[in-house]
């Protein structure tokens with residue numbers, strides 16, 4: 001029997017092998033072109049996942065787990081012929097308990113679908129990547145995704161109580177449960193969070209949920225210089241306003257957003273800072289006034305606050321669509337957008353912004369900047385003509401200099417998008433900068449304990 005037939009024995013109605021069916025799996029949301037998988041398998045149960053991994057392990061077949069395929073670093077595509085294991089059919093919300101502040105969900109549940117369900121009982125799952133429409137629980141766990149609400153709630157790792165995960169030999173691990181704390185030896189759940197599908201395949205998770213904020217106002221503060229914006233972010237953080245989200249867009253990103261017709265900004269400025277402030281209804285206006293004063297004191301040329309639901313929704317959609325809007329600015333089919341994803345302590349933002357500005361000019365490249373600025377995360381969206389070797393080299397040098405700037409300011413080369421294929425050398429740069437290469441060695445040893453044959457998502461995170 002051939003491999004396809006044997007895979008069908010395990011998942012009778014969920015094996016794709018036709019060329020047209022496989023092509024979409026050669027790409028994710030990054031600029032990388034992956035290899036054609038040998039098959040895509042869509043299991044519906046943990047038992048099928050276990051049998052699949054056991055089979056692939058015995059045959060020596062590489063396996064790439066895949067959720068929404070929205071990775072921006074090439075993490076969810078195969079580098080060479082592999083079996084793609086899509087979790088999208090495992091999309092059940094198994095239980096929701098407000099009393100326990102917990103939901104039990106399968107790995108293929110999309111983040112927006114979970115939040116739609118939770119909103120019916122006044123609850124919220126805080127991690128909120130811009131890709132929440134398509135990104136899945138398994139994907140955000142494996143990338144330790146951040147997103148818009150990190151400034152208040154932190155990243156995905158802070159919201160995972162436990163996972164069910166399957167090892168390459170088919171063993172099913174049940175780590176953690178629905179309790180809000182547990183001390184049960186080494187924290188293997190946390191080890192799996194952010195492991196980019198290289199240690200195990202997540203099939204289920206217990207996630208923490210919170211009550212939805214009572215009343216929210218959305219503020220737009222317009223700036224003409226980036227250092228003032230950086231100071232404003234630091235001042236807002238120091239003031240105790242504690243925003244729910246704090247995002248910024250530069251002029252190129254605002255133009256891209258406006259060109260889609262989603263939102264028209266109130267004035268023409270170089271930058272805009274988007275803040276959500278939530279409080280009890282009776283005190284919200286007071287906090288909005290205090291924030292407005294703080295922002296103007298830092299040099300905002302205009303501050304507009306809205307509580308109009310439709311306008312707030314349009315603005316949120318516009319921000320979440322910022323990356324997709326920028327893709328429209330590519331000039332030819334050879335153009336790609338490479339994303340720098342650094343993070344620095346928020347107090348260093350004014351000087352980091354100054355340095356980034358210098359680097360863009362030094363390397364003569366086209367860059368649009370936006371990001372989750374409230375927690376010091378800067379996304380540099382770098383346009384590159386892939387057919388122009390000189391430009392590719394300039395972009396690579398910019399990328400490295402950007403990463404070095406983050407390290408020199410006490411930050412990191414990768415904030416939230418993960419390592420994937422794209423940031424393997426930057427990961428080495430970070431540990432070498434910290435004189436901690438042994439940490440990378442330990443990670444490789446752990447990888448070989450979990451996956452001795454190196455079959456799970458090979459070529460990601462490490463060479």
Ligand SMILES: Cc1cc2nc3c(=O)[nH]c(=O)nc-3n(C[C@H](O)[C@H](O)[C@H](O)COP(=O)(O)OP(=O)(O)OC[C@H]3O[C@@H](n4cnc5c(N)ncnc54)[C@H](O)[C@@H]3O)c2cc1C
Pocket residue numbers: 028029064065066067068069070071072075076087107128129130131134135136137138139140141142143144145146147148195196197198200201202203320323324416417457460
């Ligand atoms: C428009 C846009 C906006 C984005 N905004 C953000 C943002 O604000 N913040 C942010 O952090 N990221 C963002 N991203 C990046 C991306 O959406 C996130 O990394 C997201 O977590 C990926 O989820 P996914 O389900 O699409 O995972 P995939 O892309 O399918 O996979 C990502 C990684 O997880 C692994 N994986 C997936 N499912 C499993 C599983 N069940 N078990 C084991 N491994 C698995 C894959 O092998 C791969 O290594 C954005 C992407 C886009 C396109």
